[in-house]
Amino acid sequence: MSASAERKLEFGGIPGNLAMIFGLPVFTAYLYFAVRFNDGRLLPSADADVGGFFASLVPTPSAAAFYLTWFLAQAALQRWAPGKTVLGTELPGGGRLPYKMNGVASMLITFGGVAALHLSGLWSLAQLHDEFGAILSVMTLFCYAFSAFLYVYGKRHGQGTRLSGSFIHDFWMGTGHNPRVPPGPGGLDLKFFCEARPGLLLWVVINAAFAYVQYTRHGFVSTSMILVGAFQLIYIIDYFVNEPAILTTMDIKHENFGFMLCFGDLAWVPMTYSLQAHYLIDRVPELPLWAAALIVAVNLLGLYIFRAVNLQKHHFRSDPDNALIWGKKVEYMTTAQGGKLLVSGFWGWSRHFNYVGDILMALSWSLPCAFGSVLPYFYPIYFAILLIHRERRDHHFCSQKYGEDWARYCERVPYRIVPGIY
Numbered sequence: 001m002s003a004s005a006e007r008k009l010e011f012g013g014i015p016g017n018l019a020m021i022f023g024l025p026v027f028t029a030y031l032y033f034a035v036r037f038n039d040g041r042l043l044p045s046a047d048a049d050v051g052g053f054f055a056s057l058v059p060t061p062s063a064a065a066f067y068l069t070w071f072l073a074q075a076a077l078q079r080w081a082p083g084k085t086v087l088g089t090e091l092p093g094g095g096r097l098p099y100k101m102n103g104v105a106s107m108l109i110t111f112g113g114v115a116a117l118h119l120s121g122l123w124s125l126a127q128l129h130d131e132f133g134a135i136l137s138v139m140t141l142f143c144y145a146f147s148a149f150l151y152v153y154g155k156r157h158g159q160g161t162r163l164s165g166s167f168i169h170d171f172w173m174g175t176g177h178n179p180r181v182p183p184g185p186g187g188l189d190l191k192f193f194c195e196a197r198p199g200l201l202l203w204v205v206i207n208a209a210f211a212y213v214q215y216t217r218h219g220f221v222s223t224s225m226i227l228v229g230a231f232q233l234i235y236i237i238d239y240f241v242n243e244p245a246i247l248t249t250m251d252i253k254h255e256n257f258g259f260m261l262c263f264g265d266l267a268w269v270p271m272t273y274s275l276q277a278h279y280l281i282d283r284v285p286e287l288p289l290w291a292a293a294l295i296v297a298v299n300l301l302g303l304y305i306f307r308a309v310n311l312q313k314h315h316f317r318s319d320p321d322n323a324l325i326w327g328k329k330v331e332y333m334t335t336a337q338g339g340k341l342l343v344s345g346f347w348g349w350s351r352h353f354n355y356v357g358d359i360l361m362a363l364s365w366s367l368p369c370a371f372g373s374v375l376p377y378f379y380p381i382y383f384a385i386l387l388i389h390r391e392r393r394d395h396h397f398c399s400q401k402y403g404e405d406w407a408r409y410c411e412r413v414p415y416r417i418v419p420g421i422y
Helices: 003-008 010-036 050-056 061-080 103-120 126-130 132-157 167-173 190-218 223-241 243-248 259-272 275-280 289-318 354-369 375-402 404-412
Strands: 084-087 098-101 332-334 340-342
Touching: 010 050, 010 132, 010 167, 010 259, 010 275, 010 375, 050 132, 061 103, 061 132, 061 190, 098 243, 103 190, 103 223, 126 132, 126 190, 132 167, 132 259, 167 259, 190 223, 190 243, 190 259, 190 275, 223 243, 223 275, 223 289, 223 354, 243 289, 275 354, 275 375, 289 340, 289 354, 332 404, 340 404, 354 375, 375 404
Parallel strands: none
Antiparallel strands: 084 098, 332 340
């Protein structure tokens, strides 16, 4: 089987790609239906407000104006906000691209601007709650149009790797690896930009909107809402403080930029990762102090593992011959192709120990919602499945790339994610 034929099999081949291209937006809308119009229950009930749900999905001029303004404002900040420039990892064809690391400045300007607009009365956070469905529809239409542009742009500028020749598959996976507008190292890197700015920052603002709506309805913001908002805000702050580490992730290094990443970054992240805060607006579980303290401990442990493991990999890939882990020079295996596989520190415990931190954080985001419904636990369940699938894809990719060297590496580091278990 050719490399391109194998590529077609990813994510279920053409039938699977089609199912996700149309199914992911539908499922995102369904989660919104479940939390807002189905009393927070996962399965449809007889008293669900189906008519109200469909009416709320109709795009409005104000929803379109909000999202297009938001997207363009974030693009302007990515382009012109102050920040240092760093070089990414080596490209498949050689060379390294420059990236402007101004996430912290963009975050502060964004949050300051949103607060100023809300407090001045020129715009209200409540719009994000009241027009959530309309904004979701606008986002979805935008992602389809933007992905069509990415398909044509990638084809025209010949940036893509591992193309299949199938329109459906290449629309899903993308035809450009590092599409920049205008083309060239000095252009705006669309994949890097969409990976974080519009979606992650909007996620935090949506959480703030849900907390504000809870306050207007009940006269207070619950402990559970505060915990969820604080945990996810800390995650975002940590992400931008350590922004250069994104350059060594699988998405930036290996994936093309198509509908899969486009919809995931721009719509799926802000509209589903805010599910817990959405659920908590009218649900205030009693959370004793000991339970809150335990949830905080789970979150901090997960955040530490996630960041420490990823920083070890980032420092190693940035300077493999001089990097230190736990005060000692790193250990690595050199492949026949000249690549280096890290086998010390957390990366000697398992091949993806960082995923343990991801799962612990995901769980801590749901625990404040208590156990009245399985719906708030959708994220950790989905995320665990996603990470296992991603680890399997990474394993297949590396076994194809490194051959017998990868088999030797797996003997040295036998566990995939959880040491001693998996």
